[in-house]
Amino acid sequence: MNWLTNAVLPKIQALVGREMPDNLWHKCPACGQMIFHADLATNHRVCSECDHHMRLPPMERLKLLFDGGLVEPIELGKPAIDPLKFRDRKRYSDRLREAQSKTGRNDAIVVAHGTIEGNAAVVAAFDFDFMGGSMGSSVGEGLVRAAKLAETQDAALIIVPSSGGARMQEGILSLMQMPRTVAAVERFKETGRPFVVLLTDPTTGGVTASFAMLGDLHISEPGAIIGFAGQRVIQETIREQLPEGFQKAEYLLEHGMVDAVVHRHKLKQTLGGLLGLLMDPEPKADVVKLDPASETPASKPVEANASAPMSSADRVEQNEASKKSKA
Amino acid sequence: MRHFLDFEKPIADLEGKIEELRHLTGSDELNIDEEVEKLQIKMERQLRATYQKLTAWQKVQVARHPDRPHANAVIDHLIDDFNPLAGDRGFAEDLAMVGGIGRFRGRSVVVIGTEKGATTADRVKRNFGMARPEGYRKARRLMEMADRFKLPILTFVDTAGAYPGVDAEARGQAEAIAKAIETCLNVRVPLIASIIGEGGSGGAVAIAAGNRVLMFEHAVYSVISPEGCASILWRSAEFAKDAAEALKITAQDLQKLGVIDRIVPEPVGGAHRDRTTALDALGDAISEELGALASTEGGQLRAERRDKFLEMGAA
Numbered sequence: 001m002n003w004l005t006n007a008v009l010p011k012i013q014a015l016v017g018r019e020m021p022d023n024l025w026h027k028c029p030a031c032g033q034m035i036f037h038a039d040l041a042t043n044h045r046v047c048s049e050c051d052h053h054m055r056l057p058p059m060e061r062l063k064l065l066f067d068g069g070l071v072e073p074i075e076l077g078k079p080a081i082d083p084l085k086f087r088d089r090k091r092y093s094d095r096l097r098e099a100q101s102k103t104g105r106n107d108a109i110v111v112a113h114g115t116i117e118g119n120a121a122v123v124a125a126f127d128f129d130f131m132g133g134s135m136g137s138s139v140g141e142g143l144v145r146a147a148k149l150a151e152t153q154d155a156a157l158i159i160v161p162s163s164g165g166a167r168m169q170e171g172i173l174s175l176m177q178m179p180r181t182v183a184a185v186e187r188f189k190e191t192g193r194p195f196v197v198l199l200t201d202p203t204t205g206g207v208t209a210s211f212a213m214l215g216d217l218h219i220s221e222p223g224a225i226i227g228f229a230g231q232r233v234i235q236e237t238i239r240e241q242l243p244e245g246f247q248k249a250e251y252l253l254e255h256g257m258v259d260a261v262v263h264r265h266k267l268k269q270t271l272g273g274l275l276g277l278l279m280d281p282e283p284k285a286d287v288v289k290l291d292p293a294s295e296t297p298a299s300k301p302v303e304a305n306a307s308a309p310m311s312s313a314d315r316v317e318q319n320e321a322s323k324k325s326k327a
Numbered sequence: 328m329r330h331f332l333d334f335e336k337p338i339a340d341l342e343g344k345i346e347e348l349r350h351l352t353g354s355d356e357l358n359i360d361e362e363v364e365k366l367q368i369k370m371e372r373q374l375r376a377t378y379q380k381l382t383a384w385q386k387v388q389v390a391r392h393p394d395r396p397h398a399n400a401v402i403d404h405l406i407d408d409f410n411p412l413a414g415d416r417g418f419a420e421d422l423a424m425v426g427g428i429g430r431f432r433g434r435s436v437v438v439i440g441t442e443k444g445a446t447t448a449d450r451v452k453r454n455f456g457m458a459r460p461e462g463y464r465k466a467r468r469l470m471e472m473a474d475r476f477k478l479p480i481l482t483f484v485d486t487a488g489a490y491p492g493v494d495a496e497a498r499g500q501a502e503a504i505a506k507a508i509e510t511c512l513n514v515r516v517p518l519i520a521s522i523i524g525e526g527g528s529g530g531a532v533a534i535a536a537g538n539r540v541l542m543f544e545h546a547v548y549s550v551i552s553p554e555g556c557a558s559i560l561w562r563s564a565e566f567a568k569d570a571a572e573a574l575k576i577t578a579q580d581l582q583k584l585g586v587i588d589r590i591v592p593e594p595v596g597g598a599h600r601d602r603t604t605a606l607d608a609l610g611d612a613i614s615e616e617l618g619a620l621a622s623t624e625g626g627q628l629r630a631e632r633r634d635k636f637l638e639m640g641a642a
Contacts, residue, residue: 166551168556168559172581208505
């Protein structure tokens, strides 16, 4: 076997010219279905069997949302620091380095700009693989920058949390990211542009109890855990069985905390539609008020607008057309 | 009977001896007086030495001391003509979040605080100072009222944290805290927050995003309880002591980190040994800070507060 893995495999790989992926099959954590990795990728990590939404890494998330899958991340500058010289069983600085080499990024956030169904948007997406997406000073910095960028670009601000909460290795400074990010989104909201929170699994603790509950709109993915206190802490406090579906997106919808639970495959379209309604409220330039007497069958633009579910491609075209006509 | 903390055992022993001697009556009373005086001096020296170099974990215990002045005690001492006000106008009154209007050194103010309770029955009634969403919504309502009438806001923080319960989650604990922080940051009146005992995480910062944040000398303020942190990072709550040190939760550390603005000194042996002195010092500190903000215009107060928090942890 050693001979196989040590001698034959590298030769095959050299021949094929790339690394052979270790896991060609992925098991759905909800239903146990084995899914071929390529199928999972094209399905944006939604189980084809049970529709379970698995966590989506930030770059894939951004590609999913931006038009043409075009992602332009901004440089977030210096990596996270260790203000407290924190050490538990491990040094925080070591944990940071590990997370950095595992994910290839400085901290648990990616900020990018582009358009969503033709609407200018800045998206800040958390990376759960980076220390549980926890929010420390540099994640806070990323969010402040994202809000500022959206302001200067006259774009919508969309934050996509996937986070266990505050990063306790940064002590009180992580707690201070709560008022800090609240201040950042408040300043942004004063510009009159929309701030949308796209709640993904999980959104808990200090992240939920700050900017994530202050969106003009709260959209959630199905099944995402969203809450303040962790389930284990609650269970230890009340010593009772937690209700069925507790802290899931659907539970929050029922309790009035989110506007809508939207399937990942419809996310871009829904988000784009909402942004269009908020950012482009005027009637389209091609909507011409017709004199009823002279109504002719050549009123095609009006029909296109009135026909309810429009394909996203149509909508982009139309938005672009209307922007051109404005300019 | 005074409640002694574990690390106060030598002090408790000395105090016990003094009590014993005082109860002795005999022919050589003079000697007893002399002995008592000697022990008294020894005890005070011991007390001073102990409290001068409290560890972070010892401070956690002092901050949680059952006899420590809680929010209601602070209000009783500092606020005249206090009118408690109740309710979030949506769901309920939360007795863990006290609030109202009164006069602080002659001036009308809105007061908000988390209250742990004084007696066992009171503690149960007040859910041990752990507020539910309605508590944070009540705090927000009172802050908005203060804004409307241009009254400064004084908050007194003493809580282990927001209540982690099914009902609290169902009614939007996270949203209630987020909105409370937002309101702290938005009001156009001076907001002075004082961490008087335990400043527990989001449930504390919800009413503590102020123009000035004061902290009692032996109070603690943290993103997570040392026990909670230890059980996650050390995999056992037994390492709470280590977590308390690592988290940097003391007033002295937080001032160095630039998170709090001012430390209010406590009498020797902690605020619970001499409430009057402690609360007078707190009153003086608040009065000075309030005075310094008195001439600042509302919009400016808001802008300065926002800028201060936007800079927290900035590279």
